[in-house]
Amino acid sequence: MTALSLATILAESARRYPDKVAVVDGDTRTTxxxxxxxxxxxxxxxxxxxxxxxxxxxxxxxxxxxxxxxxxxxxxxxxxxxxxxxxxxxxxxxxxxxxxxxxxxxxxxxxxxxxxxxxxxxxxxxxxxxxxxxxxxxxxxxxxxxxxxxxxxxxxxxxxxxxxxxxxxxxxxxxxxxxxxxxHLNLVMNATVNVFDVNDVRHEDVVLGCLPLFHTFGQSVSMNGAFRVGNTLVLLPRFTGEAAIELMVSERVTAFHGVPTMYVALLEAAAKADRLPDLRLCVSGGASLPIAVLERFTETFGATIFEGYGLSETSPTATANQPAFGARPGTIGHPIWGVEVEIARAKVDDRVELLPAGELGEIVVRGHNVFAGYLNRPEETAQALVDGWFRSGDLGTKDADGRITIVDRKKDLVIRGGFNVYPREVEEVLARHPAVVQVAVIGVPDAVHGEEICAVVVPDPGGVTAEELIEWSKERLGRHKYPRQVRFVEQLPMGPSFKVLKRELRKTFGGQ
Missing domain, CATH: 3.40.50.980 (Rossmann fold)
Structure with a gap:
């Protein structure tokens, strides 16, 4: 057996960079x-x-x-x-x-x-x-x-x-x-690979720690990653776009890690801000980032967002758009160093049947980042870990260049009149409407079609009607894909990790 502790990450940086500020917490700076x-x-x-x-x-x-x-x-x-x-x-x-x-x-x-x-x-x-x-x-x-x-x-x-x-x-x-x-191996390797192989992280970077540290993204990518390479981590206990911009400017933050809803909030706050931070490295994960948001952020902040993908079960990072390969908006990039990511036949549960490039299936992961199983749940562990691969429950494709694209969660798939509709595709179209701040698409029960497409929208204060959004979608999506229902809300329900809770929307608008 090999001795290794996740505590090594902080112990080694204390040895190498003893006098460097590790954490900024309000007025307190800790070396x-x-x-x-x-x-x-x-x-x-x-x-x-x-x-x-x-x-x-x-x-x-x-x-x-x-x-x-x-x-x-x-x-x-x-x-x-x-x-x-x-x-x-x-x-x-x-x-x-x-x-x-x-x-x-x-x-x-x-x-x-x-x-x-x-x-x-x-x-x-x-x-x-x-x-x-x-x-x-x-x-x-x-x-x-x-x-x-x-x-x-x-x-x-x-x-x-x-x-x-x-x-x-x-x-x-x-x-x-x-x-x-x-x-320990999962988490030491993920922090190490993230900072030395995946992203262009530099020792002098100042990282904003606004993702919840109790969550895998904030804990592994922001905190463990920052400490692994000797960065300074600037903590923000409660995220708002305004507070984040103000803190990033005052502390000269160069690296931002966030989920899509945070990028939306930063864009809203940027319109009212006197100064914007000089960001060098931006990473997005936790949910699919609408291309429209990525484009607006690059235009406003002058920084490229590198979108990645992972789950708690994969430590979390599994794939990422990486400077070595170039970022391609709309994809989650290539597998990280030492990890394999493939597409498997989604309807076959008891074994992993890999599919050729271009075919749609379930994203499966194998490598140093895959977890040891679920605590006291051998049956669910056996369902998740099949033939040495972790079955993610996400649907996607892999192109000839090895880039992965997420189509949607298996459980979020909407089947309307026998046709598969992937909510993310509909969300991408609606996110480009100038009056849409945020959107989540769900399936709701329908007596005729089985399920109907419903768009839940946070509108711009200028306002927009449901009919306008339906027409906008109709022009840009196939007849079986565009939403027949639009519901307006002041905000989308968020989990503790700032992901949109679609199950709550299904309860509210679909009676599920």
Missing amino acids: YRDLWAESLAYAAGLQELGVRPDDAVAVLIPNITDFPRVYYGALAAGARVVPVHLLLTPEEMAYVLRDSGASILVAHSSQLPTAAAAALKAGVRLVSVGPLPPDLPEAPPRLEKAVVAVPRLPTYVSREAEDVAVVFYTSGTTGKPKGALLT
């Missing part, structure tokens, strides 16, 4: 030396509280310096980290705590009301970090007090490469969320 020393102190504090190697430590902390302190502290103690979404209800949070077998929940003081209720329901020990609010009825023990009682660890606890480092809970489009088991 790599200090961040690693504080993480080792937290590791000792966790051990004092009874945490042992391979125990699950749940972490409920917003985008502030305490997140990496606790994250790398838990890893240094040899524990596996269970990041908890900040927007969960106490019941949902308690489910994650129970299912993961967490021995302790480390919550920031700003999250204590929800954390206390969840910990009580799950029967899990609760400790806090950060200043306690004065009106708290019953204060939980503080991790800092445990830290004072013992000397910090001299180094991190040794782990094996294939040991579990992080348990990510998938959003759970059906049924309960599942815990995806990511190993």
